[in-house]
Amino acid sequence: MKEEKELTSPSTSPNLDEEKKSNWQSFWELARFAIIAIAIVIPIRIFIAQPFIVSGSSMDPTFEDGQYLIIDEISYRLDDPERDDVVVFRYPNDTQKFFIKRIIGLPNETVDIKNNVITITNKNHPNGLKLDQSYIENNTNSNTHFELKDGEYFVMGDNRSASSDSRYWGAVPKKLLIGKVFLRLLPINKIDILPGDYKQVE
Template sequence: MDQEIKKQEAEQQPDVQKSALRELWEFVFDLVKVFVIAAVIIFPVRYYVAQPFIVSGSSMEPNFYTGQYLIINELAYHLHDPQRGDIIVFKYPKDTSQYFIKRVIGLPGEKVKIENNHVIIYNQQNPNGFTLDETYLPSTTQTLPVGNGITTLGSDEYFVLGDNRIASSDSRFWGPVPRNDIVGKVLIRAFPFQDFKKFDSVNYQAAQP
């Protein structure tokens, strides 16, 4: 009797080992499948739709501070052109290995004039110009011109300024940003969590100068 029981146990042991091995392979296969699916989803999102950007410098204060973590929408400008007021990340025209964050002020074909602490835009709709009402800036902000303060933009050029106008290297100093150098639009300020904010389009109220 004992011999029969031992024989049955010996016959069952390989089946138990096979079952455990099969479960291990199924687990490994499921794990690989999860990683593949995640890669298929995350890779295009990370490289073609949205990517992180960490703020460095004071040029966009008080709206952005060094160390804040932003999510950039890279897909947006494949669907439409940058709009006035958009906060963008772009390649610095003088050194495309560097990335800057600024606000779009002037659009292609427009003339931008900085005068009396104001930004004035001239275009086909407003040949006499209109002054931007920049409500996102502190009332004490000083917008000072460089040179004669006038920039005429080409068909694919954008005039950008930092929100911290007295501490920003921007289009006043090194000229417009070519369309092809724009990486994407700031979508979300994600970190620190207490500073979380989604950024929408700016609705400017135009006032005649």
């Protein structure tokens, strides 16, 4: 006599039910992790920091073409920009474009450039303050006189002879400033916090 074996329907198999339950739990854990990650990353990306890839040579040698930067977007909501900050902003003549430059002149100051010498006139320096440009390697002989209004900034590229900046198209309103450069991530051998940071004692 042949031994009869009891068969269990796949739909009612305890092992299969456990496997389905385990798969569902794994899927839910993954989905929950993704939701949490998105909830954290998106606000940071929009309100705190965002990436920026340098395009062009206007900031050579401080920042070179293709370098990957992280921009601090929150500092200027708490404090005013300072002279020599390296900033990313929307180009005033085409706000779809983003530029990176260094702040030279602050609101309500007068900027005079003559024979490569930059002189700032303000309340603290009515007779003029000559800026130290020791970080500049490639200067150009340009003459400029510019009077800044409230909320306006005069910006220039470190590679003066290859930079389209406030000398040619005017001031940058504060509302167009995205933020200042906080971190250089790429290339790996040039990772740096506050790259290009320079402050002249006034």
